[in-house]
Amino acid sequence: xxxxxMAFASPYITSFAVEATEFPDLARMHRVSAxxxxxxxxxxxxxxxxxxxxxxxxxxxxxxxxxxxxxDARKPEA
Amino acid sequence: xxxxSADDQERLREDFSKLTRPVRxxxxxxxxxxxxxxxxxQVLDELPLLSDKITIQELNLVLEDDTARQYGIDRVPAxxxxxxxxxxxKDSRIRFLGTPAGYEFISLIRAILLAGGGxxxxxxxxxxxxxxxxTMPLTMQVFTTPT
Numbered sequence: 730x731x732x733x734x735m736a737f738a739s740p741y742i743t744s745f746a747v748e749a750t751e752f753p754d755l756a757r758m759h760r761v762s763a764x765x766x767x768x769x770x771x772x773x774x775x776x777x778x779x780x781x782x783x784x785x786x787x788x789x790x791x792x793x794x795x796x797x798x799x800x801d802a803r804k805p806e807a
Numbered sequence: 808x809x810x811x812s813a814d815d816q817e818r819l820r821e822d823f824s825k826l827t828r829p830v831r832x833x834x835x836x837x838x839x840x841x842x843x844x845x846x847x848x849q850v851l852d853e854l855p856l857l858s859d860k861i862t863i864q865e866l867n868l869v870l871e872d873d874t875a876r877q878y879g880i881d882r883v884p885a886x887x888x889x890x891x892x893x894x895x896x897k898d899s900r901i902r903f904l905g906t907p908a909g910y911e912f913i914s915l916i917r918a919i920l921l922a923g924g925g926x927x928x929x930x931x932x933x934x935x936x937x938x939x940x941x942t943m944p945l946t947m948q949v950f951t952t953p954t
Contacts, residue, residue: 733901733914733917734928734929734934736901739938739939741943742900742938743944743947744901744946745902745946746902747905748903748951748952749950750905755948755950769946769948770946771943781929781931781934786937789941
């Protein structure tokens with residue numbers, strides 16, 4: 730779970746894995762209609778399981794970085 | 808031992824043999840009004856049988872509210888993963904809300920291995936750099952279901 734990895738790597742990040750069916754109030758509050766859904770305290774959200782660069786960018790609310798999310802996108806064809 | 812098959816126990820014993828420091832699972836519970844606290848306790852109780860580096864500390868959400876607050880826990884069942892570094896108990900900042908079964912059980916095992924020095928971080932070097940640049944407290948909640 731990337732959020733857990735981020736928490737362990739940073740003294741500023743705490744990560745909760747929330748079992749949505751056991752806490753329907755939390756799931757409703759955060760409009761969880763599909764899992765995994767990651768909700769970050771600053772307001773950022775990540776839908777689905779993404780590759781690391783895209784997950785970190787979205788979780789930290791960084792501008793999207795298509796190159797790092799998909800490193801092969803602009804590589805010239807061999 | 809009933810919840811984990813013999814084969815899985817063997818695999819977990821092998822994985823946990825890589826732990827280089829003790830891991831403490833802080834299990835927050837309460838006596839009434841918690842339907843899944845019992846099954847969570849059953850799951851957690853199997854783990855110390857598989858490694859002498861794993862201990863469970865049971866805490867009552869109401870009676871030990873100072874500790875609950877310290878770990879940001881306000882509902883149960885909840886598990887906070889801590890590890891012992893020298894004499895000091897350190898918080899991994901990894902938490903689980905709800906029964907750690909199915910997918911979350913695998914996440915719990917991986918969290919134990921990470922906190923206990925039994926595996927390296929999954930993050931790439933670039934990812935670690937970006938995470939290290941965070942200087943504001945952030946709480947992430949990852950909603951999952953057991954399957």
